[in-house]
Amino acid sequence: MADAVTPIAVLLSGRGSNFVAIADAIDRGEIPARIVLVLSNIAGAGGIERARERGLEAVEIPHKGMRRVAHEELVLEALRAAGAEWVCLAGYMRLLSPLLVRAYPRRIVNIHPSLLPAFPGLEAQRQALEWGVRVSGCTVHLVDEELDHGPIVVQRTVDVLPDDDAHRLAARIIVEEHRAYPEALRLLLSDTWRLDGRRIVPKI
Numbered sequence: 001m002a003d004a005v006t007p008i009a010v011l012l013s014g015r016g017s018n019f020v021a022i023a024d025a026i027d028r029g030e031i032p033a034r035i036v037l038v039l040s041n042i043a044g045a046g047g048i049e050r051a052r053e054r055g056l057e058a059v060e061i062p063h064k065g066m067r068r069v070a071h072e073e074l075v076l077e078a079l080r081a082a083g084a085e086w087v088c089l090a091g092y093m094r095l096l097s098p099l100l101v102r103a104y105p106r107r108i109v110n111i112h113p114s115l116l117p118a119f120p121g122l123e124a125q126r127q128a129l130e131w132g133v134r135v136s137g138c139t140v141h142l143v144d145e146e147l148d149h150g151p152i153v154v155q156r157t158v159d160v161l162p163d164d165d166a167h168r169l170a171a172r173i174i175v176e177e178h179r180a181y182p183e184a185l186r187l188l189l190s191d192t193w194r195l196d197g198r199r200i201v202p203k204i
């Protein structure tokens with residue numbers, strides 16, 4: 001399924017702490033991958049700065065003022081030019097169109113700060129608090145054409161504490177995100193799994 005070292009791209013829109021967690025895990029030899037491109041749809045995203053500090057290829061393709069598909073065509077061009085085989089969404093605050101999803105079938109990964117299918121979409125930590133759940137966490141999943149919806153790869157849980165606000169809860173969830181994303185990539189980039197419906201199961 002994957003080469004010994006798979007070329008991956010990371011798409012982000014913000015500070016890029018998940019990108020850094022992935023890059024650190026790769027540097028420690030924990031994920032059989034190399035990052036060939038870091039791409040942001042937001043000019044000046046902190047994650048781009050972090051990528052350049054590490055000497056990685058990093059580009060900004062701002063979506064502002066562009067139609068979704070026109071923007072994605074540029075993104076796709078950059079991904080292909082870099083030779084990316086897998087795409088990791090790491091705080092990429094942009095809904096993907098079928099164009100991109102179909103270009104990388106079951107090879108786009110996303111992380112979401114809730115236990116999906118609960119609380120998809122924006123402000124997942126606030127949604128979880130307002131619902132009154134006692135446990136939340138994060139989910140790494142394969143991307144399909146619906147928002148925060150594809151097959152689940154890894155979930156990690158976090159207790160919701162009585163005095164939590166969205167900020168405090170998010171701060172504990174992000175710690176688990178930084179463990180979950182490398183763990184998920186380690187599995188996905190091995191040749192040891194297959195999909196059984198929505199379920200990721202060991203390959204026989």
Ligand code: GRF
Pocket residue numbers: 012013014015016017018019047090091092111112113174177
């Ligand atoms: C994370 O909470 C991630 O789950 C969500 O956006 C946030 C990105 O954070 N999709 P960072 O840019 O990786 O620090």
